[in-house]
Amino acid sequence: MSPKVSKEHLQQRRADILEAAKRVFIQYGYEAATMKHVMEEAGVSRGGLYQYFSNKEDLYETILKENLSEVSDKTKRSLDEKTASYWDLLLLRVFGEDKQPNDEMDPLAPSNLEFFITGRNDERRRKYGQQRYRKGLKVYADVIEAGQKSGEFSSQYDSKVLARTIISFIDGLALDHAILPEEDVQLKDQSTMLLEYLKMTLNVE
Amino acid sequence: MSPKVSKEHLQQRRADILEAAKRVFIQYGYEAATMKHVMEEAGVSRGGLYQYFSNKEDLYETILKENLSEVSDKTKRSLDEKTASYWDLLLLRVFGEDKQPNDEMDPLAPSNLEFFITGRNDERRRKYGQQRYRKGLKVYADVIEAGQKSGEFSSQYDSKVLARTIISFIDGLALDHAILPEEDVQLKDQSTMLLEYLKMTLNVE
DNA sequence: TTGCAAAACGACACCGGTGTCGTTATAATA
DNA sequence: TATTATAACGACACCGGTGTCGTTTTGCAA
Incomplete structure (x- = not known):
């Protein structure tokens, strides 16, 4: 060719x-x-x-790299320009474009979790994962902190702790739905629980 | 020998x-x-x-089996005998013996997540995982439902959805801390966030 | 159209992990 | 103490996945 x-x-x-x-x-x-x-x-x-x-790892990390940007970048940009409320920004980051609980999930999420958890004992992979995670974390933490400073969000919880907890929560949902069938509990139901959690911890609406 | x-x-x-x-x-x-x-x-x-x-899978599932019981069984028994408040029961199940946020975590938790997520495309493994999960889920759901019926807990959320969400939350924390160092956010901090979440959703204290 | 650089190919050797099986060692029994 | 059932052993053959490398193919340029 x-x-x-x-x-x-x-x-x-x-x-x-x-x-x-x-x-x-x-x-x-x-x-x-x-x-x-x-x-x-x-x-x-x-x-x-x-x-x-050169190998599977290289291949996967390339995919990761090219996938990372999208929503995260968008959120970051929006944050800089401050075109919407911080709450909207957070929803965008958490739920994606439609900004509300939905049934969709990044189809790569399960593989990602797998990639990072199986790589946790490999020096290189661990470092890579941590670096990547920190970037993601920062986006959340920045939005939350900005929201708190502006008075839009409650400041009762530390922004970093909250950011990390939210990500854990999201990853937990992805993990759960990678392993378990929907049955009587839908991903959407749990996304709604996540939304509730955000409202409660940030004291919004 | x-x-x-x-x-x-x-x-x-x-x-x-x-x-x-x-x-x-x-x-x-x-x-x-x-x-x-x-x-x-x-x-x-x-x-x-x-x-x-006969193989690694067999070995691991045996370990899983023998580890499952402990806290879960205790909770189940306590529930039948109703020796404590449902809130106490839930805390026992979530945080273990000391019933409050702590820095410890089942050292096998990361391997467990790994085991189930890498096995998600294997018929046998998936079935096994689901069956196991359902058992664990039931313990939570039963405690929550009983607590709701008794009026001790708020009934604003469905017990099954809540149970599954709590488990996801916990698994998410385990995952997060398997991959990431403690740095400025400690496991205990996030356990505290989990506790807050429980209080809020069940309207306790 | 011809020459050539390098993209694409796929056979191959390698490697680490697995499970087996014939052999050896040993604790219970008589 | 001799017998024996079987636990324990470890060499071995196997297998699937990996990465390489010599060969072939092909698009561009002269």
């Missing part, structure tokens, strides 16, 4: 592989996914794949 | 292996732990180990 350079083709191929890999990780999870799965899904050979990514 | 039967020696050996395995799983986590680690930690040969447990 693209021997001897061409940059565009090269990037396209890379993007294709990344897309395929993402699908594979969503389907199998991080541990169970193999490079062979990715090869087949992307329609590329072993050698071809390794030309772009 | 114990050729030709003796039942006691046999059970002792089995118990020793189980103890060793537990240590190994705590240290390495489920995925990274190998039967070799267990062999070495238990001071038993490959063949010896396989005499007692």
Whole structure:
């Protein structure tokens, strides 16, 4: 398809592989996914794949990196510009675009948890995870702190503690729904509980 | 040590292996732990180990089984006998013996999460996890429901949804602290947030 | 159209973990 | 003390996944 350079083709191929890999990780999870799965899904050979990514870890971290930005960046930007209430900002960060409890969840969330928890004893992976987490944490903490300073939110809880707790809460929900079927309790129900929690701890509405 | 039967020696050996395995799983986590680690930690040969447990999964599920009971059983029993307030019962279940936020955590918790999340695509493992989870859920739901019926707890939230949310919350904390260092936010701080959450949703104190 | 750089290929060797099985060692029993 | 059932042993074959590397293919440029 693209021997001897061409940059565009090269990037396209890379993007294709990344897309395929993402699908594979969503389907199998991080541990169970193999490079062979990715090869087949992307329609590329072993050698071809390794030309772009040196191993599964590299591949996954690339996906993580490119996925991180979206909502988080948007929240950060909005915070700087202060285009909405802090409460709206927080809802945006927590629930995404529709800003309210919903049934959707980042399909990569389970794999992410898997990636970080299985990597907790690996120096490199742990450092990477922590760094990443801190960034995410900061977004929450900043919004909360700003909201508290403005008087929009109650200041009864420490912004950092609250931020970390909210993230734990969210991760817990993702974990729970990765393992368990919906049955009588829907993800939406629990998202609503999370919303209630936010209202209570920030004393909003 | 114990050729030709003796039942006691046999059970002792089995118990020793189980103890060793537990240590190994705590240290390495489920995925990274190998039967070799267990062999070495238990001071038993490959063949010896396989005499007692047919594989890692078997080994781990046995540990899970024997660890499950403790607090959960105690709570269940207390509930039947109604020896304490439902609030006390709930605290016992959530925080363990001292019934208040603390810095400790089941050292196996991270491995457990790992075990269940990596097993989510395996028919057997998933079924097993779900069944186990349901049991745990029921303990919470029963306490909450009883407390609500007695008027001790507010009934504004559905007991099942609340139970599942509490468990998610707890698992989220365990996950968070398996991956992240304590830094400025301590596990105890977040346990306190959990306690607050319980008070708010059940309208206690 | 021809030459070439390098993208794509896939066979291969390697590795670590697994579970088995024939052998050896030993505690109970008579 | 001899016998024996079987616990314990550890070498081995196997397997699936990984990453490499020599070969082939192919798009661009002269």
